[in-house]
Amino acid sequence: MCGIFGTISDNAVNDTLKALKCLEYRGYDSAGIAVKNGKDIRLFKTAGRVENLQADLPSDLYGCTAIGHTRWATHGEVCANNAHPFYSYDRNFAVVHNGIIENYLSLKYNLTASGVNFTSQTDSETVAHLLAKYYEGDVLQAVVSTANRLQGSFAIVIESVYDGNLYAVKNKSPLVVGVTDNGAYLCSDIRCISRWADKVAVTPDNVIVVANRSGVKFYGFDGEPVPVKFFSVDKAEEEASVDGDFMLKEIMEVPDKVRQAKKGYIECGGLNLPAKTVHRIKRVYLVGCGTAYNSGLEVAAVSRQMMDIDVIPVIASEFIYDSYPVDSYTLAFLISQSGETADTIRAAERIRQQGGFTYAVTNTVTSSLSFVCDKVINIRADAEYAVASTKAYNCQLVTLTLLMTDLAYLKGTIGEETRNKVFDAMDGLGSAIDKILSDSYEISRLAEEVKDSSAVFFIGKRADYPTACEGSLKLKEISYIHSEAYPAGELKHGTLALMEQGVTVIAIACDSDLLDKIASSVSEVATRKARVICVTPYSVDNATLIKIPVVNRLLYGIVSVVPLQLLSYYVAKRLNRDVDKPRNLAKSVTVE
Ligand code: M6R
Numbered sequence: 001m002c003g004i005f006g007t008i009s010d011n012a013v014n015d016t017l018k019a020l021k022c023l024e025y026r027g028y029d030s031a032g033i034a035v036k037n038g039k040d041i042r043l044f045k046t047a048g049r050v051e052n053l054q055a056d057l058p059s060d061l062y063g064c065t066a067i068g069h070t071r072w073a074t075h076g077e078v079c080a081n082n083a084h085p086f087y088s089y090d091r092n093f094a095v096v097h098n099g100i101i102e103n104y105l106s107l108k109y110n111l112t113a114s115g116v117n118f119t120s121q122t123d124s125e126t127v128a129h130l131l132a133k134y135y136e137g138d139v140l141q142a143v144v145s146t147a148n149r150l151q152g153s154f155a156i157v158i159e160s161v162y163d164g165n166l167y168a169v170k171n172k173s174p175l176v177v178g179v180t181d182n183g184a185y186l187c188s189d190i191r192c193i194s195r196w197a198d199k200v201a202v203t204p205d206n207v208i209v210v211a212n213r214s215g216v217k218f219y220g221f222d223g224e225p226v227p228v229k230f231f232s233v234d235k236a237e238e239e240a241s242v243d244g245d246f247m248l249k250e251i252m253e254v255p256d257k258v259r260q261a262k263k264g265y266i267e268c269g270g271l272n273l274p275a276k277t278v279h280r281i282k283r284v285y286l287v288g289c290g291t292a293y294n295s296g297l298e299v300a301a302v303s304r305q306m307m308d309i310d311v312i313p314v315i316a317s318e319f320i321y322d323s324y325p326v327d328s329y330t331l332a333f334l335i336s337q338s339g340e341t342a343d344t345i346r347a348a349e350r351i352r353q354q355g356g357f358t359y360a361v362t363n364t365v366t367s368s369l370s371f372v373c374d375k376v377i378n379i380r381a382d383a384e385y386a387v388a389s390t391k392a393y394n395c396q397l398v399t400l401t402l403l404m405t406d407l408a409y410l411k412g413t414i415g416e417e418t419r420n421k422v423f424d425a426m427d428g429l430g431s432a433i434d435k436i437l438s439d440s441y442e443i444s445r446l447a448e449e450v451k452d453s454s455a456v457f458f459i460g461k462r463a464d465y466p467t468a469c470e471g472s473l474k475l476k477e478i479s480y481i482h483s484e485a486y487p488a489g490e491l492k493h494g495t496l497a498l499m500e501q502g503v504t505v506i507a508i509a510c511d512s513d514l515l516d517k518i519a520s521s522v523s524e525v526a527t528r529k530a531r532v533i534c535v536t537p538y539s540v541d542n543a544t545l546i547k548i549p550v551v552n553r554l555l556y557g558i559v560s561v562v563p564l565q566l567l568s569y570y571v572a573k574r575l576n577r578d579v580d581k582p583r584n585l586a587k588s589v590t591v592e
Contacts, residue, residue, distance in 0.1 A: 001072040001590045002027045002098040006157035006166045009183035012066035020050045020068045022192035025587035027072025030083035034094035035063035041094045045083035067157045069096035072586040076121030086125045088132035089116050092161045097124035099173035102152035143167045144223045157186050168209040174368045175203040184211035190366050199230040245579045247386035251565050255430040257381045257391045261398040262426045264380035271406040278410045281331045286313045287347045288335035291389040295396035298466035298557040306408040316343035330356035337392040338588040339367020348372045386580045387587045388478050390565045397558045425552030432549040436562050447570030453504040459488040460508035467508045467557050471564030478572040478582045488521035499528035509536040510556035
C-alpha cells in the first residue's frame with residue numbers, strides 16, 4: 001500500500017509533511033522525504049511515524065520541489081533502509097512508489113550484474129536505478145524507458161537534479177494530480193491535496209505525468225501526449241484531531257451516522273436503476289474485503305429472506321481469480337469504505353468487462369472505485385480514521401439493506417407494506433444504539449475478563465453469523481488475541497475440541513426462530529468450561545448477557561455489532577494496544 005506525494009510549491013517541505021500526515025492511514029511503518037534545493041536532492045527517512053521523521057529533519061531544510069512517502073511494508077522488513085524515497089545509484093534521481101513491481105527480481109538481477117549496489121530489500125529501489133541507467137540527457141525519455149520495463153501495480157513520483165519538473169508513472173495504483181496558480185501536487189488521495197489544489201485530475205493507467213510551475217502534461221508509455229480532464233474539487237476539511245482515540249469517537253457516532261445513511265439514501269433517490277435493468281437481474285454479488293465483505297455477508301443473509309434470486313457474498317480477492325459467472329443479468333455491489341481497496345477495484349473491472357452492472361457502495365465518492373463502477377452510492381458515514389472500521393460497517397448495512405429491499409420490491413418478491421416496514425424500522429435504530437452506548441460500562445467491565453483469554457470464538461446462526469465474523473475481525477485486529485467466527489452448528493464438527501477454561505465464546509442470539517439452537521451451542525461450550533458471553537435481546541442460560549433492544553428482525557446486524565465494537569475497543573485498551581493504528585495494518589489496502 002503506502003501513500004505517495006510530490007509537490008512543486010513555495011512551501012514544499014511543510015506541504016509534504018502535512019500531506020504525509022493525511023496519508024498515514026495508508027501505512028505507518030516508515031516515512032520519508034526528498035527535497036530538491038538547487039542542484040542537490042536531500043533525502044531523509046526513518047522507521048515509524050511521520051512525527052518521527054519530522055523530529056529528525058534539519059531546521060534548514062528548504063526547497064520548492066519535494067516528494068514524500070508513508071510505507072506499509074510489502075518487500076523487506078520495517079527499517080529505515082527500506083523506507084522511501086530511494087536515490088538512484090548516482091543520486092541524480094529520487095523516487096517514491098506505491099504498489100508492487102512484480103518483475104523486480106529480474107530487474108534487480110540485471111542491475112546488480114551491471115554493477116549497481118542496492119541499499120534496500122525493496123522492489124521500489126529498482127525504479128530509481130533504472131532511471132539513472134536510462135538517462136541520456138532527457139529525463140522524460142528516461143521515465144518512458146523505465147515505465148516500459150515495469151510490470152505490476154505502481155504509482156511512482158520522481159524528482160531529478162536535471163530539471164525543476166516532477167514526473168510520475170501510473171498503472172493500477174491511484175495517482176491524482178492537483179494544480180494551483182503556480183504549483184502542482186501529485187498524491188495517492190484527493191483528500192490530502194484538496195486543501196491546496198483548485199482543480200484535480202485522476203490519472204488513467206499507463207500514463208506518465210510531467211508537472212511544473214506552468215502546468216501539467218500527460219503522456220502514454222509511448223511518449224505521446226494523452227488528454228486528461230481536470231475537475232474542480234471542494235476543499236477538504238483540515239485533518240480531524242481527537243482527544244483520546246478515533247475508534248471510540250467513531251463508535252460513538254454510529255447512531256447519528258446510521259440516521260444520516262438512511263436520510264442520504266432517500267435524498268439521492270435510492271436504488272435508482274432503470275426498470276429494464278432491474279427486470280434483467282438474475283444474480284446479485286456483494287463483493288468486498290474485511291469488514292466490507294462482512295457487510296455483504298450480513299446483507300446477503302437478510303436478502304435471502306426477501307427474494308428468491310441468487311444473492312452471493314464474495315471476498316473480492318477470491319472473485320478476481322475464481323470463475324464466478326458474470327453476464328448482463330448480473331448486478332454487483334462493490335462495497336468499500338475507502339473505495340481504494342485494490343482487490344475490490346480489480347473485481348469491479350472484471351465484472352464490467354464481462355457485462356455485469358457495477359454499483360459502488362462507498363464512503364468516498366471521489367475514490368478510484370467510484371470511477372470504475374457504473375453507479376455510486378455514498379454510505380454517508382463521514383471520514384473514518386481508525387484502522388478498525390466501525391461506523392462505516394453500520395452505514396454499509398443500512399445502505400445495502402435499503403438497496404436490497406428496494407430491489408426485492410421492484411422485482412415483486414415483497415410488497416409495498418413489507419418494504420415500508422423495513423424503511424420505517426430503520427428510524428428506530430439510532431435510539432436503540434444510543435441505548436447500548438449509554439450502558440457501555442458493563443461492556444468495559446467484561447473486557448477486563450476477556451483480555452486474558454487464550455482464544456475468543458464468536459458464534460451465530462443465519463444473519464447473526466456475519467455479525468460474529470465482524471466481531472471476531474474487530475477483536476483480532478486491534479487486540480491481537482487469536483479469534484475466529486463460526487456458524488454455531490459448526491462447532492461440533494471440530495472446533496469444540498478447543499473448548500476449555502481460558503477460552504471465551506461470544507454468541508450472537510438475535511434470531512428468535514433459532515434461539516433454541518444457539519442456546520444448545522452455548523450450553524455445549526459452557527459444559528466444556530469456556531466462558532460464554534451472549535449478545536441478545538432475549539434470555540439465554542449459561543452465559544453472561546449483553547442485552548440489546550428489540551428491533552425489526554431484518555435489522556439486528558446493524559445494532560448487535562455495536563457491543564462487539566465496544567468490547568474490542570476496551571479489550572485492546574486494557575492490553576495497551578495502539579487502537580487506532582494496530583501493528584502490520586493500514587486503513588486502505590491498495591495492493592492485491
Ligand atoms: O476501504 P475498504 O472498506 O475497502 O477496506 C476493506 C478492509 O481492508 C477493511 O474493512 C479492514 O478489514 C478493516 N481494517 C477492518 O476493520
